[in-house]
Amino acid sequence: MMSGSTNKKKSKKSIDENVVILHQMDRGVFAPSISPFPLKLETYLRMAGIPYQNDFKNPMGPNGKTPWMTFNGKNYSDSQLCLELLAEKFQKDFSGHLTGEERAIARSFQIMAEEHLYWVLVLWRWVYTKGKTFRDIQMNFPTAMRYVMPLVVRRIKGQASAQGMGRHSQNDVIEMGLKDLRAISDYLGTKLYFTGDKPIEMDCAMFGILSQLVWCMQGSPYEQHLKGEFTNLKEFCQRMKEKFWPDWDQCLLPMKPSL
Numbered sequence: 001m002m003s004g005s006t007n008k009k010k011s012k013k014s015i016d017e018n019v020v021i022l023h024q025m026d027r028g029v030f031a032p033s034i035s036p037f038p039l040k041l042e043t044y045l046r047m048a049g050i051p052y053q054n055d056f057k058n059p060m061g062p063n064g065k066t067p068w069m070t071f072n073g074k075n076y077s078d079s080q081l082c083l084e085l086l087a088e089k090f091q092k093d094f095s096g097h098l099t100g101e102e103r104a105i106a107r108s109f110q111i112m113a114e115e116h117l118y119w120v121l122v123l124w125r126w127v128y129t130k131g132k133t134f135r136d137i138q139m140n141f142p143t144a145m146r147y148v149m150p151l152v153v154r155r156i157k158g159q160a161s162a163q164g165m166g167r168h169s170q171n172d173v174i175e176m177g178l179k180d181l182r183a184i185s186d187y188l189g190t191k192l193y194f195t196g197d198k199p200i201e202m203d204c205a206m207f208g209i210l211s212q213l214v215w216c217m218q219g220s221p222y223e224q225h226l227k228g229e230f231t232n233l234k235e236f237c238q239r240m241k242e243k244f245w246p247d248w249d250q251c252l253l254p255m256k257p258s259l
């Protein structure tokens with residue numbers, strides 16, 4: 001099991017035992033998170049019925065990423081490691097009915113979405129559109145951010161280059177994203193969830209990524225595809241939203257009047 005670091009200062013003082021503090025960025029305007037990984041973990045907490053509280057003030061965890069969680073006085077990073085720790089602690093297993101082969105395929109698709117397709121989305125949001133769409137989807141955009149935006153863009157460009165995806169031409173990257181989405185759409189097919197009639201852990205991860213495309217990337221090269229070829233992916237997101245986020249609208253930040 002993953003070991004956590006002892007929490008020195010960041011968690012709230014009077015939190016009950018076995019209640020997760022989910023640290024993440026502020027809500028978005030069109031989705032509860034503009035980042036796939038916090039949305040994945042929060043959806044999982046809801047699916048598993050694990051009690052949690054959000055903390056939007058300290059979004060970046062000990063490893064410099066969001067989300068992270070504090071649980072029984074210890075800090076843990078990485079949405080997947082958090083999910084697995086909680087699954088063990090609360091004895092939740094939504095995939096137990098699957099064969100080894102089905103679990104292997106589900107894991108492969110999740111990794112493709114989170115480690116490959118994710119970078120296509122990152123490049124589109126931060127590099128190709130230079131972070132301009134960020135203002136529309138996250139209205140609590142600090143004014144100071146306007147000044148540091150070029151630095152943020154440069155840093156993310158560096159990350160995408162280190163990962164490798166950022167070294168390809170924009171056309172090639174968009175094409176790679178299209179191929180990922182086609183594979184994901186074919187895998188989902190006419191099923192309700194990715195492995196059948198019941199949502200499992202990986203559906204939370206797929207929802208985290210795909211919801212960015214559906215709700216937080218207006219004007220992306222994939223917008224038309226989601227209305228046509230990939231309509232099943234949009235419907236999947238809608239299904240997950242209805243099942244686990246009945247309070248979706250109440251979670252959203254109000255839109256700011258245009259300046």
Ligand SMILES: N[C@@H](CCC(=O)N[C@@H](CS)C(=O)NCC(=O)O)C(=O)O
Nearest residue numbers: 035036037064065066067078079080
């Ligand atoms: N594998 C991590 C990925 C988390 C991640 O990459 N979060 C991004 C936001 S989507 C982040 O914090 N980026 C900030 C940075 O890298 O500086 C997880 O599942 O939690």
